[in-house]
Amino acid sequence: MSEGLLKRYGDYLPLTADTPMLSMGEGDTPLVESRRLGKQFGIGRLFFKLEGCNPSGSFKDRGMVVAVAKAMEAGHTTILCASTGNTSASAAAYGAAAGLETVVLVPAGQIAEGKLSQAVAYGARVIKIDGNFDAALNVARELADSYNISLVNSVNPHRIEGQKTAAFEIIETLGDAPDNLFIPVGNAGNITAYWKGFKEAESDERASRLPQMMGFQAEGSAPIVKGHPIADPQTIASAIRIGNPASWSSALVARDESGGSIDTVSDDEILEAYKLLARMEGIFCEPASAASVAGVIKCSRGGMDFSSSTIVCIITGNGLKDPSVALALASHPLEESSADAQIVAGIVGAQLKQ
Ligand code: AN7
Numbered sequence: 251m252s253e254g255l256l257k258r259y260g261d262y263l264p265l266t267a268d269t270p271m272l273s274m275g276e277g278d279t280p281l282v283e284s285r286r287l288g289k290q291f292g293i294g295r296l297f298f299k300l301e302g303c304n305p306s307g308s309f310k311d312r313g314m315v316v317a318v319a320k321a322m323e324a325g326h327t328t329i330l331c332a333s334t335g336n337t338s339a340s341a342a343a344y345g346a347a348a349g350l351e352t353v354v355l356v357p358a359g360q361i362a363e364g365k366l367s368q369a370v371a372y373g374a375r376v377i378k379i380d381g382n383f384d385a386a387l388n389v390a391r392e393l394a395d396s397y398n399i400s401l402v403n404s405v406n407p408h409r410i411e412g413q414k415t416a417a418f419e420i421i422e423t424l425g426d427a428p429d430n431l432f433i434p435v436g437n438a439g440n441i442t443a444y445w446k447g448f449k450e451a452e453s454d455e456r457a458s459r460l461p462q463m464m465g466f467q468a469e470g471s472a473p474i475v476k477g478h479p480i481a482d483p484q485t486i487a488s489a490i491r492i493g494n495p496a497s498w499s500s501a502l503v504a505r506d507e508s509g510g511s512i513d514t515v516s517d518d519e520i521l522e523a524y525k526l527l528a529r530m531e532g533i534f535c536e537p538a539s540a541a542s543v544a545g546v547i548k549c550s551r552g553g554m555d556f557s558s559s560t561i562v563c564i565i566t567g568n569g570l571k572d573p574s575v576a577l578a579l580a581s582h583p584l585e586e587s588s589a590d591a592q593i594v595a596g597i598v599g600a601q602l603k604q
Pocket of ligand 1: 438439489
């Protein structure tokens with residue numbers, strides 16, 4: 251039985267004797283070494299941390315298990331979040347497991363179908379807000395100030411504590427921190443959490459060094475890179491369509507203390523990385539997750555020398571979250587045939603050998 255994060259990393263988490271040991275088997279996700287992309291782009295060693303293997307299909311489960319356990323400990327009966335999709339799926343899953351009511355606020359028409367169907371299936375109250383994610387988060391914060399409910403967005407510090415455990419896992423698997431960590435940036439909670447995790451591990455001498463933090467925002471939703479909030483953020487990567495990140499200042503700290511950078515990738519670059527990851531590595535992620543790989547490709551093409559670097563890309567969410575993007579990018583049109591081997595052989599042609 252997988253023990254979950256609270257048992258495994260309890261010493262590093264804000265647990266008390268009264269915190270319920272909630273678990274859905276989150277964490278302990280695979281760190282897979284690249285077979286082809288790393289070679290193609292001249293990288294010493296390239297790894298993918300497959301956070302889509304968490305119970306609800308994204309990295310959000312790491313922070314959610316801590317936030318929901320703390321909500322139970324505080325005696326709350328309702329949890330609330332605003333979300334571009336994955337936080338709502340994770341909150342709804344852990345809310346169901348914990349026997350709590352879950353209310354999620356999502357930007358109407360802007361979240362991927364897989365994520366919406368998860369929140370519904372887990373039994374959450376889903377409220378579509380007439381506005382973008384930033385507007386929904388403002389509503390959630392206002393409600394949490396006035397009512398006796400737990401806000402489980404990453405403005406809740408327990409979320410960051412849980413998410414930092416991914417940095418511990420990377421260090422345990424590699425034996426030390428990597429040279430560079432490439433990560434998508436939306437509300438900027440995850441880059442904040444990884445940096446906290448790497449720093450804690452280094453100060454406990456579980457790692458001998460710190461990675462450079464390389465964050466990537468989508469070009470049309472890049473407030474941190476542009477230096478001002480974006481009123482109407484746009485990108486195909488709906489998970490990171492965020493114009494005013496809650497953890498903006500701590501993302502800048504992660505960038506500057508680590509000597510890293512936060513840069514943009516275009517939707518075309520995101521989709522190129524998304525396709526390459528699936529077709530060259532067999533890894534199906536959602537578009538936002540591909541921003542990390544798009545970032546590596548952009549840096550490599552821009553002349554950065556990674557030939558003796560160990561790089562980890564965080565693959566934040568599963569491709570099944572957003573199936574419409576995959577279908578729209580099909581390399582072959584879907585073909586049809588009667589149930590006849592000769593006809594199918596004729597269609598597939600040279601690829602079939604006798
Ligand atoms: C797949 O679910 O903000 O920079 O409300 O779903 O920590 O926000 C999701 C964000 C990257 C960005 N990859 O992480 C939400 C939400 C995926 C994501 C991010 C998100 P943060």
